[in-house]
Amino acid sequence: MPLGDIGAAIGIALTYFTIIYLTGLGGLYSERSGIVNIGLEGMMIVGTVTGSWGTAELTPELGLPWGPLAGILIGAAAGAIFASIHALATVTFKVDQIVSGVVINLVAVGVARFLSTIAFGQATQSDSGQPHMDSIDIPLLSSLPWGLGRAFDGISPMVVVAFLMVIPVWYSLYRTRWGLRLRSCGENPEAARSLGVRVSPYRYEAVLLSGALAGMAGAFLAVEVNLSWNEGQTQGLGFIALAALILSNWNPIRLMGAAFIFGFAQAIPLRLADAPIIGAIPPEFIRMTPYVVTIIVLAGFVGKVRPPAAAGRAYEGSTGV
Amino acid sequence: MTRAKTLARRAFIPLLAVFTALLFGAVVIILTDFVSLALLPTDPVGAISGAVGGVLAGYGAMLTGAFGDPARILAALESGNINDIATAIRPLTETLVVATPLILAGLAVAVSFRAGMFNIGVEGQFIVGMASASFAALTFTFLPAPLLVLSVLVFGVLGGMAWAAVPAILKVKTGAHEVVTTIMMNGIAASLVAWVIRGPLRYEDIGGGFNVNLRTDPFPDAAMIPDLGHLFGIRSSARLSWVLPMAIVAAAVVWFIMRRMRLGYEARAVGASPGSARAAGISIGAVQVKLFLLSGALAGLVGIQQLFADQGFLPAGYEAGIGFTGIAVAFLGQNSPVGIVFAALLWGVLARGETSLQLETDVPREFIIILQGLLIMSVVVTYQVAKRRLFSRQLRRAADVEDLRDAEASVDIERAGEPGPPREVDR
Numbered sequence: 001m002p003l004g005d006i007g008a009a010i011g012i013a014l015t016y017f018t019i020i021y022l023t024g025l026g027g028l029y030s031e032r033s034g035i036v037n038i039g040l041e042g043m044m045i046v047g048t049v050t051g052s053w054g055t056a057e058l059t060p061e062l063g064l065p066w067g068p069l070a071g072i073l074i075g076a077a078a079g080a081i082f083a084s085i086h087a088l089a090t091v092t093f094k095v096d097q098i099v100s101g102v103v104i105n106l107v108a109v110g111v112a113r114f115l116s117t118i119a120f121g122q123a124t125q126s127d128s129g130q131p132h133m134d135s136i137d138i139p140l141l142s143s144l145p146w147g148l149g150r151a152f153d154g155i156s157p158m159v160v161v162a163f164l165m166v167i168p169v170w171y172s173l174y175r176t177r178w179g180l181r182l183r184s185c186g187e188n189p190e191a192a193r194s195l196g197v198r199v200s201p202y203r204y205e206a207v208l209l210s211g212a213l214a215g216m217a218g219a220f221l222a223v224e225v226n227l228s229w230n231e232g233q234t235q236g237l238g239f240i241a242l243a244a245l246i247l248s249n250w251n252p253i254r255l256m257g258a259a260f261i262f263g264f265a266q267a268i269p270l271r272l273a274d275a276p277i278i279g280a281i282p283p284e285f286i287r288m289t290p291y292v293v294t295i296i297v298l299a300g301f302v303g304k305v306r307p308p309a310a311a312g313r314a315y316e317g318s319t320g321v
Numbered sequence: 322m323t324r325a326k327t328l329a330r331r332a333f334i335p336l337l338a339v340f341t342a343l344l345f346g347a348v349v350i351i352l353t354d355f356v357s358l359a360l361l362p363t364d365p366v367g368a369i370s371g372a373v374g375g376v377l378a379g380y381g382a383m384l385t386g387a388f389g390d391p392a393r394i395l396a397a398l399e400s401g402n403i404n405d406i407a408t409a410i411r412p413l414t415e416t417l418v419v420a421t422p423l424i425l426a427g428l429a430v431a432v433s434f435r436a437g438m439f440n441i442g443v444e445g446q447f448i449v450g451m452a453s454a455s456f457a458a459l460t461f462t463f464l465p466a467p468l469l470v471l472s473v474l475v476f477g478v479l480g481g482m483a484w485a486a487v488p489a490i491l492k493v494k495t496g497a498h499e500v501v502t503t504i505m506m507n508g509i510a511a512s513l514v515a516w517v518i519r520g521p522l523r524y525e526d527i528g529g530g531f532n533v534n535l536r537t538d539p540f541p542d543a544a545m546i547p548d549l550g551h552l553f554g555i556r557s558s559a560r561l562s563w564v565l566p567m568a569i570v571a572a573a574v575v576w577f578i579m580r581r582m583r584l585g586y587e588a589r590a591v592g593a594s595p596g597s598a599r600a601a602g603i604s605i606g607a608v609q610v611k612l613f614l615l616s617g618a619l620a621g622l623v624g625i626q627q628l629f630a631d632q633g634f635l636p637a638g639y640e641a642g643i644g645f646t647g648i649a650v651a652f653l654g655q656n657s658p659v660g661i662v663f664a665a666l667l668w669g670v671l672a673r674g675e676t677s678l679q680l681e682t683d684v685p686r687e688f689i690i691i692l693q694g695l696l697i698m699s700v701v702v703t704y705q706v707a708k709r710r711l712f713s714r715q716l717r718r719a720a721d722v723e724d725l726r727d728a729e730a731s732v733d734i735e736r737a738g739e740p741g742p743p744r745e746v747d748r
Contacts, residue, residue: 036500038441038500038504085698089698089701089702093702093705093706094705094709095701095702095705096701096705098439098441098500099648099652099701100701102441102645102648102649103649103694103697103698103701105645106642106645106646106649106690106693106694106697107690107691107693107694107697107698109642109690110687110689110690110691110693110694111690111691111694113687113690114685114687114688114690114691117685117687118353123685123686123687236508236511239504239505239507239508240508242501242504243505243508246501282516282519282520284512284513284515284516284519285512285516287512288508288509288512288513290508291505291506291508291509292505292509294501294505295487295491295497295502295505295506298491298495298497298498298501298502298505299491299494299495299497299502300495300496300497301495
């Protein structure tokens with residue numbers, strides 16, 4: 001098997017990594033604050049349509065690469081706005097977090113169609129071939145021998161951004177007062193409150209960040225990968241991000257590994273279909289590996305994961321903060 | 322509390338939620354009514370009357386789309402011609418067709434809710450059930466019609482149960498949370514069924530240059546469930562089939578199990594207060610596994626109406642999202658079998674209203690999905706707020722008379738009969 005195929009597969013895996021990692025980081029903030037977010041998929045969907053719209057509208061005025069960048073930021077903002085429904089329902093009204101997440105996913109499809117009819121005049125897709133950022137070659141890595149350099153050749157700048165996201169996320173969660181308090185809200189909100197931490201604002205902020213990151217991931221998918229908006233283009237990647245989050249044991253650094261492995265699983269059927277052994281496995285079975293791995297890990301057959309102790313539980317403060 | 326009063330209280334939340342959703346829906350219609358909005362600065366009265374007219378026209382179109390044109394139905398009834406009547410009430414029968422799978426999906430979710438669990442895996446269980454039912458239909462072709470239909474149903478149930486068994490057993494044996502495992506099982510199911518359709522059950526009989534989508538072979542006629550119209554001598558198939566009465570019987574069976582059988586009693590005890598249930602000698606694990614299997618069995622039948630009374634084959638990419646809609650229906654129906662039948666009908670009305678909304682008004686058809694979302698959101702929020710109100714009122718009232726410990730106990734008993742989302746079961 002030529003190593004160039006592996007290089008190309010890694011290149012595709014990096015694209016999927018970007019989507020899964022950004023979305024997974026969104027889930028990370030939310031769940032670390034104690035709010036389970038299975039609405040990530042829905043928040044991504046809203047990001048896809050708004051990101052694509054923003055890019056189409058703003059690129060003629062701003063040019064490259066600022067138009068697509070603005071589009072992605074619009075997708076992130078829309079994701080955050082959409083996530084505020086989840087925050088309002090779960091934090092203020094204390095609705096069951098799973099139920100609210102399911103509703104988010106159901107509603108997102110309708111919201112996306114609704115926005116699409118207004119933005120593009122059709123419900124399920126935009127015009128194809130919309131503008132995107134110029135791709136870049138990573139110095140040194142892209143000149144790796146045996147075709148492996150292909151992985152780092154002509155990739156979207158957003159891939160690099162996703163890699164670098166680990167720094168601010170890790171720092172904010174583990175080295176700032178805000179992060180410590182946020183995590184304490186996810187572990188023991190009553191104790192946090194007794195030390196003067198107002199739980200609800202932290203949870204609101206976390207859920208909004210969650211929506212922004214998922215929306216950004218969705219916008220990246222529409223703007224930089226597919227170059228258009230299409231209904232159903234998220235293909236359940238929000239749930240794979242959820243799986244990666246569990247595999248990572250709710251840790252932003254381990255999440256990178258999990259997101260890359262699951263991203264690579266998505267890339268195999270596309271680029272390594274002729275490879276020995278792997279090529280003989282039906283692609284559907286490769287695509288289901290993230291889910292199977294997650295179930296195995298959750299059941300404790302291999303390794304051990306521990307979600308934030310208060311995730312999924314509404315905070316019943318007497319004053320509601 | 323008298324029976325009538327209980328009923329009124331249980332219907333109050335869904336009705337309030339429906340009203341709220343319609344109200345918010347009206348706001349959405351007005352905000353997207355750009356013509357009337359543009360009039361606002363120059364002609365406020367015209368703008369307001371235009372906006373209100375738009376709302377009424379929108380909801381009116383939805384109703385006729387879902388139930389049929391009253392004048393036409395009356396005319397058909399007067400003529401007495403059964404075929405004319407069938408055509409006139411066609412919108413209504415189509416609404417029932419849409420509602421049928423939702424009844425089953427709603428029941429599947431509600432059964433798990435009752436035992437303090439959350440089955441988000443109805444979607445996966447139903448597509449696996451349909452793949453296994455399709456396998457039966459295409460394999461046991463030597464069977465006579467009634468037996469073949471029976472085996473299709475049995476295989477659908479078994480497929481759904483098998484898919485539900487994994488998360489159920491993992492929950493009881495390892496403590497893996499069923500919400501996450503069922504989400505993962507949904508992902509696995511989608512890939513697995515995609516493979517089944519591309520591989521073992523692939524459509525072989527491609528001839529005549531037809532561009533055939535990825536799908537299974539057509540099912541033999543003997544495997545199809547007959548429609549109800551033939552009973553009344555209606556010529557054109559009304560699509561309304563025996564699956565609807567079957568779904569209603571399923572609702573009755575669920576009611577019987579939950580209200581008249583020991584398993585149902587134990588399930589409600591576990592759902593209401595796991596600690597007390599365990600103290601009373603109930604094996605929580607056994608009850609949860611049984612209820613989850615029942616939930617999976619119902620889920621396995623969700624696709625029967627569409628595949629075996631209508632389409633006649635299993636297409637690729639068959640993930641209609643019905644499993645998730647079932648969660649909304651269960652909530653709207655407050656987990657009661659009767660409530661779920663009504664909730665599924667309401668959902669059917671919304672789904673069928675879409676087409677006429679598009680045809681007869683300027684409201685985009687996507688409005689319906691927004692309205693459905695508003696409906697679920699308002700039902701969960703209304704329910705939550707009402708429950709909290711009730712809880713604190715009972716606490717206060719009880720605290721006046723007795724000490725707080727007794728008050729909490731009485732609230733727990735009150736909650737046992739309450740429908741709603743699962744409460745986390747400690748183990």
